Amino acid sequence: MVVLDYPAWLRIEHWVNVLFVTLLIRSGIEIVATHPKLYRGNDSRPGAEWARFTRKTMPTDKLYDTLDEEESYSSLVSLPGHKNLGMGRHWHFVTVIGWILVGIAYYILLFATGQWHRYVPYSWSIFAEAWNDILTYLSFKLPPLLPGEPLDAIQKLTYAGVIFLLAPFQIFTGAAQSPAVEAHFPWYVRLWGGRQTARSLHFFGLLGFVGFIAVHLTMIGLWGWPQLNALMIFGQARHLGWALAASLAIVAAIVVVHIAATVWSLKSPRSVQRALGFVINHGRLVALRPMVSRQRYPQSALSPEHRVNGKPPDSDDYKVMAVHHFVDWTLHVGGLVEHPMTLTLADLRALGDKQTQRVLHNCVQGWSSVGEWGGVPLRQLLELVKPLPQARHICFLTMQDAGRDEPSAEGAGQFYEVLDMSLARHPQCLLAYEMNGAPLPIEHGAPLRLRIENQVGFKMAKWISRIEFISDYHAIGQGMGGWREDNVYYDKDVEV
Amino acid sequence: MAQTAGREIALATDGRAGAGRAAIAHAARWIGIAQLISFYRYIAFNVPRVITAAGIVVLLGVAAIQLYWLVGGFPVPAYPTYMGVYFGLLVAVTVLAAGSMVVGSQPKLVRLGWMLGSVVSVASIAMYVASRTVGLPGLPRLVLWWDYPLGTFAMTLAAVFVALHLSVVTGMNVAYPQRRDWHD
Numbered sequence: 037m038v039v040l041d042y043p044a045w046l047r048i049e050h051w052v053n054v055l056f057v058t059l060l061i062r063s064g065i066e067i068v069a070t071h072p073k074l075y076r077g078n079d080s081r082p083g084a085e086w087a088r089f090t091r092k093t094m095p096t097d098k099l100y101d102t103l104d105e106e107e108s109y110s111s112l113v114s115l116p117g118h119k120n121l122g123m124g125r126h127w128h129f130v131t132v133i134g135w136i137l138v139g140i141a142y143y144i145l146l147f148a149t150g151q152w153h154r155y156v157p158y159s160w161s162i163f164a165e166a167w168n169d170i171l172t173y174l175s176f177k178l179p180p181l182l183p184g185e186p187l188d189a190i191q192k193l194t195y196a197g198v199i200f201l202l203a204p205f206q207i208f209t210g211a212a213q214s215p216a217v218e219a220h221f222p223w224y225v226r227l228w229g230g231r232q233t234a235r236s237l238h239f240f241g242l243l244g245f246v247g248f249i250a251v252h253l254t255m256i257g258l259w260g261w262p263q264l265n266a267l268m269i270f271g272q273a274r275h276l277g278w279a280l281a282a283s284l285a286i287v288a289a290i291v292v293v294h295i296a297a298t299v300w301s302l303k304s305p306r307s308v309q310r311a312l313g314f315v316i317n318h319g320r321l322v323a324l325r326p327m328v329s330r331q332r333y334p335q336s337a338l339s340p341e342h343r344v345n346g347k348p349p350d351s352d353d354y355k356v357m358a359v360h361h362f363v364d365w366t367l368h369v370g371g372l373v374e375h376p377m378t379l380t381l382a383d384l385r386a387l388g389d390k391q392t393q394r395v396l397h398n399c400v401q402g403w404s405s406v407g408e409w410g411g412v413p414l415r416q417l418l419e420l421v422k423p424l425p426q427a428r429h430i431c432f433l434t435m436q437d438a439g440r441d442e443p444s445a446e447g448a449g450q451f452y453e454v455l456d457m458s459l460a461r462h463p464q465c466l467l468a469y470e471m472n473g474a475p476l477p478i479e480h481g482a483p484l485r486l487r488i489e490n491q492v493g494f495k496m497a498k499w500i501s502r503i504e505f506i507s508d509y510h511a512i513g514q515g516m517g518g519w520r521e522d523n524v525y526y527d528k529d530v531e532v
Numbered sequence: 533m534a535q536t537a538g539r540e541i542a543l544a545t546d547g548r549a550g551a552g553r554a555a556i557a558h559a560a561r562w563i564g565i566a567q568l569i570s571f572y573r574y575i576a577f578n579v580p581r582v583i584t585a586a587g588i589v590v591l592l593g594v595a596a597i598q599l600y601w602l603v604g605g606f607p608v609p610a611y612p613t614y615m616g617v618y619f620g621l622l623v624a625v626t627v628l629a630a631g632s633m634v635v636g637s638q639p640k641l642v643r644l645g646w647m648l649g650s651v652v653s654v655a656s657i658a659m660y661v662a663s664r665t666v667g668l669p670g671l672p673r674l675v676l677w678w679d680y681p682l683g684t685f686a687m688t689l690a691a692v693f694v695a696l697h698l699s700v701v702t703g704m705n706v707a708y709p710q711r712r713d714w715h716d
Contacts, residue, residue, distance in 0.1 A: 072574075082714070082715060082716045083712075083714040083715050083716065085578065085714065086577060086578050086579050087575075087576070087577045087578070087579075088575075088576050088578075088714070089574050089575055089576075090574060091573060091574055093716060094715075094716035096715060100716070105716070107574075108564075109564065109567070110563055110564025110565075110567050110568055111562075111563070111564070112563060112564065112568060113564075113568070117564070118562075170681075171681040172681075174681035174682075174684040174685055174688075175678070175679040175680065175681050175684070176678050176679065176684070177679065
């Protein structure tokens, strides 16, 4: 029988886990803040939420968009706080990568060293013992430990639940919120009851961790903080004073990491975007980029209402075009192509048979809905204009001027987004001029918007006026690959 | 001259104090102290049926335990008559409160049910704590007898009901038949 002691790897992983879980909780709250409402199913119909974490109410007499709904939370509860979704996402995703790697190492070591006996129950009698333990705690007494084990029965079951159920649950419900995973495995979203149900369950998982931490700390206090603390520092209940000092130093170091991450993110978001984005993007491109959308939602799944992120162009030119149903609108396609062209809406419609797709839309803020989009596949346009070999990206320039049109925006200038060429040939990469069987509504990007279903919504530029094939995007805007990337520090590649 | 200088010093001091206050106010705003203190106002749920069902289950749990004590499960078999009356009253009022919480056509009755539920919950906690601390007439054995899981459980259920009711009163939750009027 293995001695269920506190080996060094277990102690180290414990404290690393404290850092990662607290970073995940704070950055997770930052992500929730950007759309502080929780729903069921796939829709995010206004008013249908079962929970909201905001005091804002939106006007009924004028157009508002989901940027207006964002909340600014204190840095004490969110990382970094103050309405910084881009930073929150970077910290959440980079921490998830670290947490998963630490978790895998933990599982391997648990089973390789026999320490799994401390958590994994292997007798039905443990449930009866756990019930007795609960009664003992309700008697304001401490139950006996399991023979030769460091935990009592209810503690053992709880740890098993957290380590083998709750932690994977968070990873799986997190994955169910990735547009690439959803697009490639639509059944996986259904498995969780829909995109918004998965988001709600992920939130419950967060509450589960918070509750576990509270009970865990209470138990440590009841069972003898100095001794247990020493076990988690030295592996033995000795040098209690030094152990206390060491644990305080570790907690202080964790707090310092949180403060440093917060200050760094608020003072120099661009460097956070570059540094953390470097790590995240490599993982993302390897794991998620190959996932091609193959969604075919039924007609009955269409959302009754599709939220909007971003306001339409507020220019006379655009309004005049809109009044004339965009007959005067033209799309310029140029850059590194053999055949630059200018197309009207009628030209686009005449390019070939219209392709329609009923798909799940994922906003970067967390809301979602199912819509039917009709238009011309981008790859069809590629065949016409014939990109040159050096064309590696496509830049979609729009008629939206963020400074003029979007008072809630954190920046100004023409909205644009850059897409990698590899995505342009995806079968469901679409230049959409219709939505739900009707001409594309103004608020959804009329007369033309992009649909690339394994990406987050902001990549799908609306109100497109120009498409440029380019070899490099670093000289455009602030060089990060899009307006949102430039101004609010999102990632360029957003499969999650 | 001296008076003018004094006034200038006072103004300068006021200025520094004003700047200090402004800095503190700015820091408080940045940290979000007001948000943290009033955090509950940032949390609102729209699950009225779940809340009402939870309230009823918890309340009936309290009633069931009191009934169990009434019909012979009380740890002191020969308890005084007033305790029997107390248990019976508690069971009756608790069931009445739980019943009125589902009369959707009468919102006032529903509110009364929640209020009644909280009153009996608080009363049951108060009686339990009193029996274990100052003692109740004819029940000296109960003093300091905290080692009683069913009693702790009953207190916990009662506390959960009061917390649920408080969440409804503060607006964090709504109870059936109320619905949120959220349009956004």
